[in-house]
Amino acid sequence: MGVRAAVKDLDLSDDQAVFFVPPTEDVAKQIEIMETYIVQGVTGIAIAPSDPSALEPVMKKAVDAGIIVITLDTPPVDGSVSLAYIGTDNYAAGRAAGEEMVKLLPEGGTVGIGRGSDTALNALQRTDGFRDAVAGTGIETLEPVSDKEDAALALELANSVLLTNHDLAGAFGVYVYNGPAWATAIKEADRVDQTRLVCFDATMDIVNGIKEGVIDVTVAQREFGMGYKSVQLVYLIATNGQDAAFGEMDVVDGVIDTGVDIITQINLQEYEAQLDAQGIPHEWSTEGWAPEQDEVEQWK
DSSP: OHHHHHHHHTTOOGGGSOOOOOSSOOHHHHHHHHHHHHHHTOSEEEEOOSSHHHHHHHHHHHHHTTOEEEEESSOOOTTOSOSOEEEOOHHHHHHHHHHHHHHHOTTOEEEEEEESOSSOHHHHHHHHHHHHHHTTTTEEEOOOEEOTTOHHHHHHHHHHHHHHOTTOOEEEEOSTTHHHHHHHHHHHTTOTTTSEEEEEOOOHHHHHHHHHTSOOEEEEEOHHHHHHHHHHHHHHHHHHOHHHHHHHTTOBTTEEEOOEEEEOGGGHHHHHHHHHHHTOOOSOOOTTOOOOHHHHHHHO
């Protein structure tokens, strides 16, 4: 949606900004589509590399062909040919998620972690930030389970972790569908309010989980901005040059940090109002809903 909005605002045609994502994590498919774009001679490519090390050679090939290459959502390897990274500071966001879990579990406990990749830097950095935040607090984290971006497998793994850890105190969902997977597993195990849940993003499923009280906190990324700014940056580099583009878009040390929002029942309506004020579309609504009084007291 961010890409489409940028296309409209920059007065480009729909075929001038093509969005592609494999249905599941597929490094080979990403490399294949990169090769296709190189042959087509596109102006620029913004990529979220599932495996930054594996994608770097084909990214370099694109740069050698005169194509502008930037990364979004998933950071590249150190020393990458990527001119800039647009997205979340994933370590800081993971740490923020961990800090919220510490508030939820003041007496500690065991926490499970579900994520979609064991190679993507965003998954690794979020996990590291979360673990560092809970270290020394009485919270012990289990080894992360990876579903390879398969939502059905994410649910199976969440069920398995709950089955083998009957007193699981908390769960951390690293990717967008991990939160809803954990939420379903927690409800099916009748552990709402017993297994506290912190996750990422603010989709309809996640917001519904917050409204129901099964998801306690979500770290909402600003994906609309990632898509929008990626098109904008490539366009400005192509038309005005890198220095001018970086200055106009406040690129600092090769990074545009899009930031995050910490969402709970207590500030969900305020978050929606913020999105509406910025003209950022969303599929969900809080109309007719209000936070439960016990949730209000807890967060106070």
